[in-house]
Amino acid sequence: MTRSRLFTLLQHSTCLLCLCLLGLCSINVSAQLKFRIEGHIDNTHAKPSKNDVGDSDIIVLNFGNLVRKDTVRIHNNAFHMEGEIPYPSSAFIEYKYGGNLILLDSSSYLFTLVKKDIDSTHATYEQEIKTKSTFHNTWEKFYDNKAKLVQERNQLNEAAQHTTNPDSALYYAFAIKAANKKIVAFYHQFAADHPNSYIAAYILVGAPDFSYANYMDVYSSFSDNIKNSYYGKNFYSRMIASKDDKKEEQAKTEIAQTAPGMFPVTNTIDTALNKIVLDKDFFSKHKYTLIEFWASWCGPCRKLNENLKKMTASFKEKDVELVGFSLDQGSEAWKIAMINDKLPWLQVSDLKAVDSPLAQYLKLGVIPANVLVDREGKIVRTNIYEGELEGFLKGVN
Template sequence: MKPIFKKYVFAALALTSGSLMAQNKSTFDAKGHINGLADGEVYLAYGNFINMKADTVQVKDGNFEFIDSVTEPCYGMLFNHDYTLKVDLFVDKGNISIQGDIDSAYDIHVKGSPFVNEYATYNQAVNDTKKPVQAIYEKWIAAYNSGDSDNVTKYKAAFNSARNKQAAEGAKLQLDFIKNHPNNNASAWELFHYLNEKSLEKSKSMFAGFTDAVKNSEQGKEVSNRIATLSRIEVGHFAPGFEQNSVDDKKITLASYKGKYVLLEFWASWCEPCRAESPNVLAAYKKYKNNGFDVLSVSLDHIKKNWETAIQKDGLLWTQVSDLKGWKNDVATLYGVQAVPANFLIDPSGKIVAENLRGDDLNKALQKFLINKQ
């Protein structure tokens, strides 16, 4: 059975293979046996969000073994090339046992240190919430393949309902784990993925409850830095200033937009949701540009030609800037952007007044700020 869920899809699976840290390393031995796992390569990615390492070993008769070292307990993901095997785990010094069956992907058992076991128990509970959704999904696909349109409709509705229920259950399990394991680095890992602009205050409180060891871990430091970044760009705060080059290599500053409402939009030519949203932004630009509104787009592209082609094809009329560093774009880093599309609406004084406005929400916000206040 191939799970329909992939818990974390990280930019790290461009997998930088640099070392996690140089000091105080401890050896781990992760030995596994997965019934039915085909001979070939299996991979273990482990580390924190910014610094992720990947190892590769060969599977023989379902058996495999990873021996390496870590400086502290850290997140790991075991997987094969087609994700028929995907196991979230925590990696810690000492022996780690991974046992299961390829046809029961949500029931692969991981055992090791107390940190490893605590996360394994949590992860199994999360997987248990996914099983009913998987079962309905398989019935939906079977109905589709057999041309049973009545059951396709029935199971599609049931799948969406079950998935929403699973998301709520998974979120509760995540928060309970974070709160109940303040001394486990895994809580910092989970908090990093829970943390966003809407959950900032709650996340600050949970981070404050961590032990000093977790706060000062590499993962804890990432959470602390993320909290600091999101705190800097909260609605009501002045937008951080920056300078970046336009397509025609002119230096553009955010400060030059003072006196206008400006939508600071983060996108990329390769981002389909961004391109799908572009017509909405273009319509808003045309509608409100004579009312003191402008758009400034920051591209997370690497290749200038792709960026230029997308601008031309989509008919984007406002200023575009980029440093062509992709996800490492300096402005995106400054604003804590980890997914695109993303945007911030900034008022004439330079304060952020709204964020992540999509669809009609953008039009409503501009109506509120530009028309109703006149």
């Protein structure tokens, strides 16, 4: 056995051990799925630049459901990756300017990056994945069809905003309601068409009506293997998080009543499921607290976390507490991303994703985003990054 092959086996064994410690490995590891990725970079359609993706650059396969990162270097504008996974898995193929989601099973994948000029001074890389993977192609087809339904609904919303006729406004109100019901029905039909499947467990947590009441029957139909996988655990934790609607409405009401400019009292949990309340008592322990909003599925957020790690000594020296607030839908993806990225600061979440009352109160349209809070719980800055953040830290006495 070669030294590199031995290292690969040891690396995968270590990843499996991490999963078991997290309680995420209740899978029959003897039935491994083998995937293969062939990558190609085409820089011939645009002007050459020293910043081109090319030889010696690193490609990272960053798994979303496993504590694992595979890496390879580009050689002759190509790369090759292969490996084994315990069950169908999601990952990001990351390169220095971006990334692309890929769903892996026992299949081969052709991944291409083609550089295209935007104008005389700017270029971009277009990505494409070709595969016969049922897992990947079912997901891609689902979101293509969903996008059409969402576009129809958004067109109705836009038309409704521009009408002044009462009858037209009433028509659009009914039409929008019907369009939303159509999207919900689309998810339910997908559940019916893909019973007891990993792809259903992966996709359905994004349903607009996802809740314990609406999807417990779907969860109950999953096999033990699916229930004990990342997807099953994530599915279950999302249902539990949405189970108590009264508490959720109470939280929304309390946040809505917060005085302008103040950080609302927010009930969260950490990755060990301990209750953490973000309130005046919490903020009073430090000069400032920087709340960084991120999610496991947000590539730019993950890269930003790497930059923040380099600043941890400065935060500590200036008595600035750094807190990560995850906008993930379930605890499993959040835990795995935190372990993969080796984040040393406090991590909290309300597991509400984009429906988080806090995210809505702060009107977070995109992430990464952050707020800087003083001892009194007052929001003093928003979206403070890079040079602005460094300048602020230097000015803290």
